[in-house]
Amino acid sequence: MSEATRPTILVTGAAGNLGSEVVDRLLARGARVRRLVRRQAGARAGAEQVVGDLTDPQVVRAALVGVDAVLLVWPRLDAASAHxxxxxxxxxxPRVVYVSSSAVDDQAVRQSDPIVQVHSDMEALLHDAGLRSVVxxxxxxxxxxxxxxxxxxxxDGVAGPDMARTAVVDERDVADAAVAVLLAGRGQPEHGPYVLTGPEVLSRADQVERLGVALRRRLRFEALPADLARSRMLADGRPERLVEALIAASARRPESDLITDHVERLTGHPAGTFAQWAVDHAVEFS
Structure with missing residues (x-):
């Protein structure tokens, strides 16, 4: 990538699990990267850093100067502050790549739970604003x-609210897909939406079992009733509104057996398994 063709990419949520993977890949591909983080964090060599709240229009305006494309990860449980x-x-x-949820139902008047609803609302807001967004x-x-x-x-146990079975996807695959679209320029893919899934549908118990294999331990998952799950998450210091959204998601979100090839379509490689993710990250659990 020549100096003249190097795009400048703004990555929101840059300190998070997904955002940090995107930053690493963009830098490796030679892009100019600007990280937007809520609070001062360790600098990432080769990347600019803007500290501020994504919900503040003045912060966003300053962060967008000279930017060609944006990875948008919305951090709030409502879209009201996104206008x-x-x-x-x-x-x-700029071109916008918005990371939404596979649980969004285009046919539904209201979505299954508050977390999915905010993604649906954000998709509509971006569309109505006339942005060149890829979802x-x-x-x-x-x-x-x-x-x-x-x-x-x-x-050797994991206790928490049970969630619907879904095709859990490696965040590294989502990052690969996001980078492919961010760097596609004028020849970018159609706006989508692309639904990024892993290759197999898993329950929480399935994920814990695969972690156990990676850790060489016999692990178990205990599904907690809503009241107990709520009290434990609040005791752990999670915000009350987030806890209520997670409880609603565990109760209302339908199971999905959807598996797509959209990761491979965008990246050229198939989606990885959760079992491999567990092997690659085993040290974090021991």
């Missing part, structure tokens, strides 16, 4: 399993 930032995106007119509807990220690390360091 100002989306207006800034529309004014700057990547991601299934459950494998990296969500990192939330079990403390329990697995303390014992």
């Amino acid at each position: 100002g930032p989306v207006a800034e995106l529309a004014a700057a007119a 990547l509807r991601s299934d459950t990220l494998a990296s969500n399993a990192r939330g079990w690390a403390a329990q697995l360091r303390a014992g």
Whole structure:
């Protein structure tokens, strides 16, 4: 990639599991990268850093100067505060890659739970603003399993709210897909939505079992009733609104047996398994 053709990419949520993978890949491909993070974090060599809240239009306006494309990961449980930032995106007119949810149902008047609803609302807001957005509807990220690390360091069980079975997808595959679209330029893929899944449908118990194989331990998953799951998550310090959204998702989100080839379509390689993700990240659980 020559200096003249190097695009400048803004990555929101750049300190998160997905955003950090995207930053690494963009830098490896020679792009100019600007990280938007909520609070001062360790600098990433080769990348600019903007500290501020994505919901603040002034922060977004400053972060967008000279930007060709944006990875948008919306951090809130409602889209009401997105109108100002989306207006800034529309004014700057970069290409936008929005990371949504595979659980969005285009035929539904209202979505199954608050988390899916905000993704649906954001998709509509971006569309109505006339942005050149590509929607990547991601299934459950494998990296969500990192939330079990403390329990697995303390014992051989994972307890929490049960969730619908889905085709859990490796966040590295989602990052590969996002980078492919971010760097596609004028020849970018159609706006989608692309539904990014892993190659097999898994329950929480299935994921814990595969982690056990990777760790060479006999692990178990205990599904907690809603009241107990709620009290434990609140005791762990999770925000009340997030806890209520997770409880609603565990109760209302339907199971899905959907498996797509969209990861391979965008990246040229098939989606990896959760079992391999567990092997690659085993050290984080021991």
